[in-house]
Amino acid sequence: MKLHLSYAGQPLHQAPTLVLLHGWGMHSEIWRPLSGLLEDDFSLVLVDLPGHGRSQAAAESSTLNGMVTEIHNALLQAGIPQAAWLGWSLGGIVAMTYALTYRENITSLMTLCTSPCFVAREDWAAGMDAETFAQFSEAFKTQPQKTLQRFAMLQVQGSASARQDLKQLKSLISSIPDPDYPAVSAALEVLEADYRSLFSAADQSDLPVTHLLCELDTLAPISATEYLQQLPGSAVAVLAGSSHVPMLSDPQMLAGRIREHLK
Numbered sequence: 001m002k003l004h005l006s007y008a009g010q011p012l013h014q015a016p017t018l019v020l021l022h023g024w025g026m027h028s029e030i031w032r033p034l035s036g037l038l039e040d041d042f043s044l045v046l047v048d049l050p051g052h053g054r055s056q057a058a059a060e061s062s063t064l065n066g067m068v069t070e071i072h073n074a075l076l077q078a079g080i081p082q083a084a085w086l087g088w089s090l091g092g093i094v095a096m097t098y099a100l101t102y103r104e105n106i107t108s109l110m111t112l113c114t115s116p117c118f119v120a121r122e123d124w125a126a127g128m129d130a131e132t133f134a135q136f137s138e139a140f141k142t143q144p145q146k147t148l149q150r151f152a153m154l155q156v157q158g159s160a161s162a163r164q165d166l167k168q169l170k171s172l173i174s175s176i177p178d179p180d181y182p183a184v185s186a187a188l189e190v191l192e193a194d195y196r197s198l199f200s201a202a203d204q205s206d207l208p209v210t211h212l213l214c215e216l217d218t219l220a221p222i223s224a225t226e227y228l229q230q231l232p233g234s235a236v237a238v239l240a241g242s243s244h245v246p247m248l249s250d251p252q253m254l255a256g257r258i259r260e261h262l263k
Contacts (some may be wrong), residue, residue, distance in 0.1 A: 003074040004028070004054035006046045009039035016262065017080060018042045021071075023089030023113070024191050025148050025184055027053025029172050030088075034247040037255040042262075045080060047071060049094065051183020053176050062186035064193075068098045072105070081105060084262055088112040089220065089244070090191050096202045096209075108208040110261050112254075113244050115220035116196045116227060124194070126223040137188055144181045148173050158216035159243035168248050196227070203231035210235040210261045212254075214242040235261075 006028055009015065018038070020031045028046035035044050050070050051057030060066045071094070075083070084107045087095030092114025099106045120127040128136075140147040152169040156162040202209050213222045215238055228236045239246050239253060246254045 002056050003050065003070050004048040005074060005078055006048075008032075008035040008044040008046065009041070010043045012043045012079065015041060015043045017045060017083035018258075018262070019045045019047060019075070019080075019083045019085045019095075021047050021085065021087040021091030021095055022049065022052070023091050024187055025052070025151055025179075026172065027176055027179070029053070029175060030245075031247060033168075034251045034254055037251055038258065041259065045075070045078075045083065047074075049091070049187065051180035051187065053179060057180040057183035062183060064094065064097055064190050065101075067094050067187075067190075068101055071098065072102055075105070082107060084108045084110075086110045086112060086258065087114060088247070089114055090187065092211075093190070093195055093198070096195075096198050099207055099209075100198070100201055100205065103205065103207065106207065108210075108262060109202070110210045110212060110258065112212045112246070113214055113217055113220045114211065115224050116199045117194045117224075118219065119192050119194075121194065124196075126221050126227075128219070133192060137185070137192075140181075140185055140188060144184070145173075145177070154219060155244040156249075157218050157243060159245075159249050160241065161249045162243065165243070165245050165248045169245065199228070199231060199234075203233040205233075208261075209233065210237065210257075212237050212239060212246075212257060214239045214244060214246055216241065216243040219244050 022030050028048050048055035050061035061070045085095040092111030099109050117124045119133045156165040
């Protein structure tokens with residue numbers, strides 16, 4: 001299997017390194033509006049998750065731990081033994097798992113629009129209805145491209161710039177038209193799990209952690225803020241006026257938050 005890495009900003013080892021992980025069904029090009037605002041300060045490493053974008057997939061990379069292992073190996077092969085990480089949505093779950101597995105290789109962590117539990121449960125209302133999620137998963141198996149386009153609409157919902165954001169998202173999805181659909185489907189199963197214990201474990205580590213939620217996000221709603229604020233070792237902030245894609249709708253504000261965390 002070959003994992004695709006791309007680079008932006010300063011040459012490696014000449015500035016602080018920041019690894020960027022995208023979310024489910026997307027690829028690393030989602031970061032381009034943001035990376036242009038960070039390129040003077042960081043060496044940016046943009047990762048395509050297994051089966052997403054230009055990354056190949058293997059059976060062993062279909063699990064969360066498998067994803068983490070593949071990324072770790074790819075970074076070491078690229079000469080990147082240590083970095084700060086920013087994970088968006090599913091990428092935040094992957095980044096936190098990486099941090100707890102390879103603590104010595106990560107200097108700090110930010111999650112963006114990452115819910116402790118994306119699917120609602122009896123004791124967790126801040127998530128997508130379980131039946132709706134199951135229907136979405138089944139639809140992806142039979143009509144993946146159409147379902148990805150539907151998902152794009154959910155991500156921009158509520159934002160004042162929704163129309164422009166949706167146009168960008170659809171263009172990005174179409175720019176790499178043939179991801180590994182079975183691998184992307186497996187990643188959707190990863191997204192379904194309950195990660196509250198993962199958030200708690202990350203909070204209890206000595207790692208600097210910041211969780212960024214967005215005011216208008218319907219996929220990782222700010223109602224999760226109450227839970228996150230009970231984790232005393234982590235910082236929590238809400239980005240005003242943004243939906244699930246702040247790197248498209250307000251990259252300037254997001255870049256400022258990243259610099260604040262990594263200063």
